[in-house]
Amino acid sequence: MLRNRENQMLLLVMGLISISATVIAAFISSVAAALVFIVSMLFMGTSLLFTRWRYRELEKLSVYLRDISSGNHSLDVRDNQEGELSILKNDIYKVTLMLSEHRSLLQRDKIQLTDAISDISHQLKTPITSMTVMADLLSAPDLPPAKRTEFTHHIRIQLERIDWLVSSLLKLSKMDAKTIPFKKDQIPMKKLVLKALEPVMIPMDIKGQTISITGDEHVSFIGDFNWTAEAVINILKNSVEHTPEGGAITITFSENALFTEIEIADNGKGILKEDLPYIFKRFYKGKNAGEGSIGIGLALAQSIIASQNGVIDVTSDSEKGTQFRIKFYKHVI
Numbered sequence: 001m002l003r004n005r006e007n008q009m010l011l012l013v014m015g016l017i018s019i020s021a022t023v024i025a026a027f028i029s030s031v032a033a034a035l036v037f038i039v040s041m042l043f044m045g046t047s048l049l050f051t052r053w054r055y056r057e058l059e060k061l062s063v064y065l066r067d068i069s070s071g072n073h074s075l076d077v078r079d080n081q082e083g084e085l086s087i088l089k090n091d092i093y094k095v096t097l098m099l100s101e102h103r104s105l106l107q108r109d110k111i112q113l114t115d116a117i118s119d120i121s122h123q124l125k126t127p128i129t130s131m132t133v134m135a136d137l138l139s140a141p142d143l144p145p146a147k148r149t150e151f152t153h154h155i156r157i158q159l160e161r162i163d164w165l166v167s168s169l170l171k172l173s174k175m176d177a178k179t180i181p182f183k184k185d186q187i188p189m190k191k192l193v194l195k196a197l198e199p200v201m202i203p204m205d206i207k208g209q210t211i212s213i214t215g216d217e218h219v220s221f222i223g224d225f226n227w228t229a230e231a232v233i234n235i236l237k238n239s240v241e242h243t244p245e246g247g248a249i250t251i252t253f254s255e256n257a258l259f260t261e262i263e264i265a266d267n268g269k270g271i272l273k274e275d276l277p278y279i280f281k282r283f284y285k286g287k288n289a290g291e292g293s294i295g296i297g298l299a300l301a302q303s304i305i306a307s308q309n310g311v312i313d314v315t316s317d318s319e320k321g322t323q324f325r326i327k328f329y330k331h332v333i
Contacts, residue, residue: 061092068096120169127158168296172282175303182308183224189253189262190217192225196232200240207245215253221260221328223308231304234297235264235324242322243268259330265323271316279314 134151137143143151174180193213204211239249243266253262271279278284280302285295305312309329316322 061089064092068099120165124162124165127161131155131158165296168300172296172300172303175307180227180307182227184222185225186220187223187225187228188217189215189219189221189255189260192229192232193251193253193262195225195229196236199233200236203237203240204249207240207243207247209240209243209246210248212248212250213252214250215262219253219255219260221255222330223310223328227304228308231301232262232264232326234301235326237297239264239266239268239322239324242266242270257330259327261328262326263323264326265321267321270318270320270322271314272318273316276314276316280312 134155138148138151171180190213193215197211236249243249247267249264249266251262251264253260255261275284280298281295282299283295284299302312305326305328310327311329312324312326314322314324
């Protein structure tokens with residue numbers, strides 16, 4: 001400890017003060033000089049003991065910080081006392097908790113990224129394998145023209161599926177990074193509904209399904225027209241897929257002082273109760289999902305709606321079908 005520069009300076013200053021006080025007291029009497037010398041030695045000894053204790057505490061903090069840097073965030077350095085050293089310990093403990101939380105978040109993000117990569121790989125593997133097989137078959141010189149046309153058609157379908165998957169993933173990534181500037185326009189709800197129906201009219205016509213729209217033409221909300229239309233399209237595609245031939249889909253919209261609401265309901269086979277909590281999770285496919293389902297459309301819809309101060313919930317019954325309710329709040333909640 002005596003090799004510490006601060007201690008050397010402390011001893012030097014106190015020694016000079018002690019010698020000066022002793023010399024001055026010697027002019028008064030030898031007894032006064034002795035008393036001054038004894039008091040000075042006690043004061044120096046007490047100061048050195050306090051300094052030694054302080055450095056031991058600082059050494060403990062140094063060891064604690066090294067343990068933290070090694071990844072041990074479970075240590076508690078607090079002593080619940082008063083004084084600058086205790087304040088420092090409490091501040092260090094707060095930083096330790098913050099580092100622990102950040103580490104947990106990073107670990108969670110790492111797991112989610114690993115799972116996402118695995119899911120994406122799985123989703124791409126199936127169509128790529130299918131296209132590879134059909135491409136090999138197309139190379140056969142004696143392949144009938146009808147089969148060649150059929151295989152070419154299937155390859156195109158798989159390419160469209162891959163294109164949609166990659167496009168949706170890019171959109172989700174941009175939304176996660178909050179890099180999409182959503183517009184805040186006044187959007188008539190009926191105009192939005194008619195726009196969203198365009199891509200699903202042919203599949204509905206093929207299955208003989210009917211559509212009914214109910215709502216006041218003056219109902220509107222503040223949002224981004226194109227992005228919101230994409231969210232509604234994905235929900236409508238889900239309804240068309242799970243509604244049987246000859247089924248019915250209804251769209252109802254209304255507004256009040258708090259929010260504008262749109263409900264999309266069908267009389268299909270419904271969503272199983274155990275699947276309901278997970279239908280907005282990326283790549284989740286319920287037991288009633290179609291063979292070509294990827295499990296990303298509803299996740300994309302939910303992200304778009306949530307990014308515009310909206311919420312979406314769903315109720316379903318095997319006998320009555322499924323109802324999606326979207327609410328766009330007029331004020332931040």
